[in-house]
Amino acid sequence: MNQRPLVRDRNFLVFWGTQTFSVLGDSFSVVAFPLLMLEATGSLLQMGLLTSVMAAGSLSMGLVGGAIVDRFDRRRLLIACDVARLLLFAAVPVCWAIDPQVWLLFVVAGVASVFGQLFQITYITAVPTLVGRERVAEANGKLQATASLASIGGPALAGLVAAAAGVTAAIAIDAATFGISALGLVAVRLSRTAPAGTVDRAGLGQDLRTGFVTGARFLWRHPVLRVLTVFLTITTFVTYGMTDVIIYQVRHGLGQGETVVGYVMAAAGVGTCVAAALSAWLRRRLGFGALWLGAMTLCGAAAGVLALGQHVLVIGAAVLGFWFGLMLAAVSSMSLRQMVTPDALLGRVTAAFWTIHYSLAPLGAAALTAAADRFGAARPLLAVAVVYLGVVGVAFFTPVRSRNPEGLAVG
Numbered sequence: 001m002n003q004r005p006l007v008r009d010r011n012f013l014v015f016w017g018t019q020t021f022s023v024l025g026d027s028f029s030v031v032a033f034p035l036l037m038l039e040a041t042g043s044l045l046q047m048g049l050l051t052s053v054m055a056a057g058s059l060s061m062g063l064v065g066g067a068i069v070d071r072f073d074r075r076r077l078l079i080a081c082d083v084a085r086l087l088l089f090a091a092v093p094v095c096w097a098i099d100p101q102v103w104l105l106f107v108v109a110g111v112a113s114v115f116g117q118l119f120q121i122t123y124i125t126a127v128p129t130l131v132g133r134e135r136v137a138e139a140n141g142k143l144q145a146t147a148s149l150a151s152i153g154g155p156a157l158a159g160l161v162a163a164a165a166g167v168t169a170a171i172a173i174d175a176a177t178f179g180i181s182a183l184g185l186v187a188v189r190l191s192r193t194a195p196a197g198t199v200d201r202a203g204l205g206q207d208l209r210t211g212f213v214t215g216a217r218f219l220w221r222h223p224v225l226r227v228l229t230v231f232l233t234i235t236t237f238v239t240y241g242m243t244d245v246i247i248y249q250v251r252h253g254l255g256q257g258e259t260v261v262g263y264v265m266a267a268a269g270v271g272t273c274v275a276a277a278l279s280a281w282l283r284r285r286l287g288f289g290a291l292w293l294g295a296m297t298l299c300g301a302a303a304g305v306l307a308l309g310q311h312v313l314v315i316g317a318a319v320l321g322f323w324f325g326l327m328l329a330a331v332s333s334m335s336l337r338q339m340v341t342p343d344a345l346l347g348r349v350t351a352a353f354w355t356i357h358y359s360l361a362p363l364g365a366a367a368l369t370a371a372a373d374r375f376g377a378a379r380p381l382l383a384v385a386v387v388y389l390g391v392v393g394v395a396f397f398t399p400v401r402s403r404n405p406e407g408l409a410v411g
Contacts, residue, residue, distance in 0.1 A: 006131060006138060011189055015130055016143060018184035019123060022082060023147040025177035026116060027154025029089075032170040033109050035162055036092070040102050053106050055362070057113030062355035065121045067211030069347030074126050075190050081119035082182035088112045089175035093168040121354070125346040128338045129190045137280040137335040144276035144331055152269035215352030218345055224405040225340070225353075227398045228292075228333050231391045232357055235296070238384045239326070240358075241365030243268075246306065246319060248369075249377035254312055267316045268323040275327035283332060287403030292332050293392055298325035300388030307381035339406050 006012045033054075034047045069077060088108045095104050131139045161170040219225045243265065250256050250264050275295075282291050302322035309315045341349045371380040399405060 006135065006142065009131070012131055012139065014184050015126075015188045016146065018181040018188070019143055020146045020150050021177045021181040021184070022119065022123075023150040024154045025085065025089075025174050025181070027151045028158040028170060028174035028177065029109075029112070031155045031158040032162065032167055032174055033105060035159075036096075036167040036171065037102070037105055039167055040100060040105070046102070050105060050109055053110040054113040057110045058117040059355065059358075061114045061117035061121075062351050062358075063212050064351075065118045066215050066348030066351030068118065069122045069125055069351070070211075070344060074122050074129070075185060075188060077122045078119060078126065079182050079185045081115045081122070082178040082185065084115045085112050085119075086175050086178040086182065088115075089171055089178070093172045093175075096168045121347055121351050124334065124338065124350045125343075126190055128346070129343065130188070133339050136338045137283045137331070140331050140335050140338075141276050141279040144279070144327065145273050148269060148272040148276055148327070152266070152273075211348045212352050212355065215345065215348035215350070216356065218341065218349050219353060219356075222340060223399040224288075224402065225337060225349075227395060227400050228336075229353060229356055231395055231400075232329075232333065233360060235299075235388060235391055236357055237360045237364035238368060238387045239364075240361035241368035242303075242322075242384065244365070244369050245372045245377050245380055246315070248372055249306065249381070250312065250315060253377055254310070254315070256312055260312055264312065264316045264319055267320040271320040271323035271325075272327040275324045276331060279328055279331040279335075282328065283335070288332060288336060288405050289401035289403055292329055292400060293395060295325040295328035295332070296388055296392045296395070298322075299329070300385045300392065303381055303385035303388060307378045307385060336405060 033050060037043075037047050037050050088111055092104065092108055095101055127139050127143070128136050158170045158174075161173060219229050246264065247261050250261050254260075279291075286294070299322050302318045302325065305318035306315060306322065309318055337349060337353065338346065368380050368384075371383075395401070
């Protein structure tokens, strides 16, 4: 049966646009909230505490969000998350115009991060019901490409708005993006929006208590998802602090200024956008195993070049290659989870994967940056290269190398 191309599918186009606005809002928050905290208190410690509150909010929803997503209407959840963030962020400029209160930033940032994580889990589960499982990889590539652009342009735009009109104006625009996203989602139709039957409180309570375990159990029982979860947790441990180490390398190792740092990190954005755009085509041409193993090999090789490179153009090319491979691996992994997980479990499986995946990331970031501070950037970056290439070497002898792992039985 011939299907309308996604670029001509009105339902997908509206969803695509709303997701882009939602990511734009999230990326505004990354800059606007720390800036406002610094402006209000002048304290780096308070900025760090605010970031910790946001991380804690995301983690808490990661533990229970999957059960919520699998129990309720997904389109309504997406709209509710956007409306909640609209109201929360709009409260900040209103309060600041009357009587600024620092405590409000902690409340808004913490609660908004909870709704942001719930939105992300719901969005992942909505894609297969929006486009069909056979087109998940293509849809993810398009969604991730524009999300990457929004996440690159958002912080820069937030900085410009803050400089021109004040930080509270940037937060007001942030709130407006979530309003636009919510309005767009009203027009989106999903083929499956909620589980059949009535949502009973006893069943929801049980799912909230056991949802993470249910999702983790499914990941463990699937021969490819099990391996991917273990390996991606390992590589995320050594990747989370990469940006800080690369910036340190460019500034102190190569003696370059902030402008050059900006250009080098822009290469990461280019890599992610190009990889997202090509991911579906490469998946069809190479199959899952070759694509994922090749992407991880590229990451390892690029990390090695970053460690040994002594010219800024070489470093820039390596950054582009590393994030190109990282995005290819991420999109292919996400698409596979969406295709092999039963729809009724997809929220819990997604939440469990993300929670496990990022559980060690903050510790890894601290370890990587501490090592770079003590020994210089080259040794930690070589360690990253060894980890990635070691993962590829082991993964080659696992079911991950399968061309089409969608057909593998769950144990």
